[in-house]
Amino acid sequence: MCQLQRYLQRLYGRITGRGGDRRMPSSTCTRPHRIGWAVKQAKAGRSVTRTGWKVKGQKVSYIAKVGSAEAYLKLTTRAGLMWPFSAGQRDLLEEDWALAD
Numbered sequence: 574m575c576q577l578q579r580y581l582q583r584l585y586g587r588i589t590g591r592g593g594d595r596r597m598p599s600s601t602c603t604r605p606h607r608i609g610w611a612v613k614q615a616k617a618g619r620s621v622t623r624t625g626w627k628v629k630g631q632k633v634s635y636i637a638k639v640g641s642a643e644a645y646l647k648l649t650t651r652a653g654l655m656w657p658f659s660a661g662q663r664d665l666l667e668e669d670w671a672l673a674d
Contacts (some may be wrong), residue, residue: 611670632673
């Protein structure tokens with residue numbers, strides 16, 4: 574769907590002469606997902622976030638097992654503070670997970 578949206582926007586821009594080469598921001602093409610999708614994305618090296626979190630700018634990343642240390646999810650705040658992420662029941666049940674910018 575996102576590719577179609579970008580194509581239509583460029584086409585409309587070319588027809589009307591209003592910046593046909595500009596692309597839509599990627600955030601407008603994201604759709605919310607469940608926790609399973611978020612964990613898969615984190616394990617693939619991407620940071621994820623919840624759109625429903627009151628504090629914006631937080632993201633969750635996957636930290637792989639190193640030596641004897643176990644793998645874990647890390648929460649990073651907008652201020653740069655980091656600690657292990659412990660998902661609450663609401664985080665597990667909500668369907669508003671998205672890729673972090």
